Amino acid sequence: MVSISRVLVALATVVLTAAPALAHFGMVIPSQDVVTSKEKAKVDLVVSFSHPMEGKGMNMAKPKAFGVVDGGKKTDLLATLKPTKVMDHDAWKSEYTFKRPGVGIFYVVPEPYFEPAEDKYIEHLTKVVVPAFGEEEGWDEPVGLPAEIIPLSRPFGNYVGNVFTGKLLVDGKPAAGVDVEVEYYNKDNAYTPPNEYLVTQVVKTDANGVFTYAVPFAGWWGFAALTDAPQTIEKDGVAKKVERGAVMWAKFVDPKHKKK
Amino acid sequence: MKYKHIFIIALALCLGAAAPALAHRVNVFAYVEGNDVHVECSYSRSDRVRFGEITVKNAATGQVYLTGKTDDKGNFVFPVPTAARNEKADLDITLKAGEGHQNNTSVKAEEYLSAAPAEQSAAPAAPVAATATAPTPATPAVTAAAPAPAASAAVVPMDKAALQAVVEQAVEVKIAPIRKMLLDQEEKGPGLAGIAGGIGWLVGIAGLLAYVRCRKGGRGA
Ligand SMILES: [Cu+2]
Numbered sequence: 130m131v132s133i134s135r136v137l138v139a140l141a142t143v144v145l146t147a148a149p150a151l152a153h154f155g156m157v158i159p160s161q162d163v164v165t166s167k168e169k170a171k172v173d174l175v176v177s178f179s180h181p182m183e184g185k186g187m188n189m190a191k192p193k194a195f196g197v198v199d200g201g202k203k204t205d206l207l208a209t210l211k212p213t214k215v216m217d218h219d220a221w222k223s224e225y226t227f228k229r230p231g232v233g234i235f236y237v238v239p240e241p242y243f244e245p246a247e248d249k250y251i252e253h254l255t256k257v258v259v260p261a262f263g264e265e266e267g268w269d270e271p272v273g274l275p276a277e278i279i280p281l282s283r284p285f286g287n288y289v290g291n292v293f294t295g296k297l298l299v300d301g302k303p304a305a306g307v308d309v310e311v312e313y314y315n316k317d318n319a320y321t322p323p324n325e326y327l328v329t330q331v332v333k334t335d336a337n338g339v340f341t342y343a344v345p346f347a348g349w350w351g352f353a354a355l356t357d358a359p360q361t362i363e364k365d366g367v368a369k370k371v372e373r374g375a376v377m378w379a380k381f382v383d384p385k386h387k388k389k
Numbered sequence: 390m391k392y393k394h395i396f397i398i399a400l401a402l403c404l405g406a407a408a409p410a411l412a413h414r415v416n417v418f419a420y421v422e423g424n425d426v427h428v429e430c431s432y433s434r435s436d437r438v439r440f441g442e443i444t445v446k447n448a449a450t451g452q453v454y455l456t457g458k459t460d461d462k463g464n465f466v467f468p469v470p471t472a473a474r475n476e477k478a479d480l481d482i483t484l485k486a487g488e489g490h491q492n493n494t495s496v497k498a499e500e501y502l503s504a505a506p507a508e509q510s511a512a513p514a515a516p517v518a519a520t521a522t523a524p525t526p527a528t529p530a531v532t533a534a535a536p537a538p539a540a541s542a543a544v545v546p547m548d549k550a551a552l553q554a555v556v557e558q559a560v561e562v563k564i565a566p567i568r569k570m571l572l573d574q575e576e577k578g579p580g581l582a583g584i585a586g587g588i589g590w591l592v593g594i595a596g597l598l599a600y601v602r603c604r605k606g607g608r609g610a
Contacts, residue, residue: 167420167500200434230418230429263416263492266433 152310152329153244154181154351155253155376156215157237162380163285164261170227172259175213176237177220181314181351182328186216187242194238195223198272199231206235230264236272241362241371250362253353253374258284275300276375278354281339284379294341296334297354297375303338307354311342314349314378344381352377415441417484417494421469421504426496430463430484437463441486445470448479448495459484469501477502 160173178189196205206223213222225233235257241250254274268283281294297304311330313320322328334340334354344350358371415438419428426445430438441459445467446452454470473480480501483493 167497228420230416230431230434232434262418263414264431264434266435 152180152182152312152353153187153242153251153253153374154179154310154312154353155237155239155255155374156181156314156351156378157235157255157257158314158349158378159235159257159259162259162382164227164259165263167262170261172225172227172233174223174225174235174257175215175220176210176222176255177215177218178239178242178253179216179218179220180312181349182312182322184216184315184318186214186218186220188219189221190219190240190242192221192237192239194236195221196236197225198234198236198270200267201270203272227259227261230262231260232264232267233259233261234268234270234272235259236274238274243364243369247372249370249372250364251372251374252358253376255374255376255378257378260285271298271301274375275358276304276354276356276373278352278375278377280377280379282379284377287344287379287381289344289347289381289383291381292341292343293350293352293379293381294339295352295354295377297338297340297356299356299375303334304354304356305334305336305338307334307338307356308332309334309340309342310353310355312351312353313346314351316348320346347381347383349378349380352379415484415486415490415492417482417492419480419482419494419496421496421501423504424468424501425466426469426480426482426501428459428465428467428482428484428494430459430465430486437461438484438486438490439463441465441484441490444483444485446481446483447473447476448481450478451481454480473498474501 156175156177156179158175161169164170164172176189176192176195177186179186191210192207194205195207195210196203198204206225209223209225210221211223213220225235227233237253237255239252239255241252243249244251254276256272256274256278258268258280260268265283265286268285269279269281271277271279276297276299278295278297281296282292284293287293295309297307297309299307309332311332312328330342332340332342340352340354342350342352353374353376355372355374358373360371361368362371363369415430415432417428417430419426421427428443430441430443432438438459439461441463443457443459443465445454445456447454452472454473455467457465457467459465469480472478477498479498480496481493482496483491485491
């Protein structure tokens with residue numbers, strides 16, 4: 130004889146325990162990883178705060194800053210952001226047309242997001258690098274964010290199986306021993322992680338703030354180096370911690386096969 | 390034997406010499422401004438192709454319209470050739486920057502026709518037909534698998550005992566790993582959102598069970 134209370138306890142427990150497995154990621158995903166032709170020089174950019182492997186969205190407030198750095202020149206694109214939906218939740222989109230050869234480092238600074246389940250704010254400073262028309266100089270330029278991954282591997286034009294190496298700078302200095310969460314943008318739920326450990330993978334930065342990850346399959350991969358911001362944010366009179374993530378996205382591709 | 394060594398050294402020299410040339414990919418990019426075509430030639434942003442040879446041809450026929458050299462900043466500017474304009478020809482622009490350093494690009498007729506100053510009216514630049522692949526939303530926001538059996542059981546006609554068996558089984562399957570997780574959870578304490586969500590679920594599930602019971606009751610089971 131099944132008692133209702135037992136059912137309820139079980140179901141409630143499922144709900145309560147489901148949340149902690151998810152890892153949040155700031156995301157900025159371009160429609161093309163590289164721009165090679167003038168006919169396709171327009172790149173759509175989608176900005177969200179999501180759980181990329183599990184395809185679960187969260188509502189994202191309008192970012193504090195959004196722009197592109199190309200050849201040391203910063204262009205504010207905040208005004209170009211329009212609302213959209215990602216994984217059924219509020220997100221932002223924009224478009225950017227490359228008119229000249231260059232390397233566009235797109236960056237997002239979000240409004241801090243309060244996560245009740247973790248009783249803290251989360252702020253993911255997120256980047257993606259798109260090169261255009263053969264240019265590639267400048268992919269390792271810092272944007273100057275308070276926490277930032279500086280790629281040591283060129284963050285575009287990579288095959289699956291390549292190693293991605295990056296250096297974490299916090300306030301401009303290498304940060305050692307920091308967890309870097311790695312997650313795949315599992316678009317349309319194409320893959321199923323065999324177990325919860327394979328949703329988010331983790332590597333750490335070494336003494337020089339450098340981390341390394343070998344990419345196992347094709348698509349967009351996100352690297353989120355997580356530190357606590359030095360300041361807190363007050364909520365209802367209580368100071369809350371702020372998780373500050375330095376996030377970088379890069380696409381890894383399979384080679385094309387010769388048509389038989 | 391001596392020749393063999395020379396051969397190997399020569400081979401090594403070749404390989405050594407070939408690599409930088411390949412790595413030194415040369416870029417040529419052209420855009421239209423008013424009546425002029427601007428050509429930019431570079432190895433990279435800071436390393437320009439000085440005095441590279443430019444050939445501008447009709448892309449279809451190969452007819453050469455003009456030739457020239459880039460300046461010390463890797464730039465070359467030329468007015469759209471009248472012949473090309475008359476033929477509405479696509480332009481093929483080839484850059485030769487020394488042995489093995491060659492690349493080409495094109496300027497489609499519509500690019501300079503639409504950018505032309507006076508004679509050509511309107512016709513906005515068309516090359517913006519990028520494939521828009523914004524990430525599509527996937528899956529609803531529900532993780533819990535447990536409610537599913539109960540929900541489907543509500544639709545399928547079933548006697549009370551069978552229904553209970555189904556629910557109980559489903560719950561048992563879930564509950565074993567959950568017991569452990571529940572313990573872990575107690576240590577940490579559930580978050581506010583979790584509690585709120587959980588209460589929502591409880592209310593929903595209670596309603597569902599009430600409905601099922603009500604149905605069974607109505608049929609006098
Ligand atoms: Cu989350």
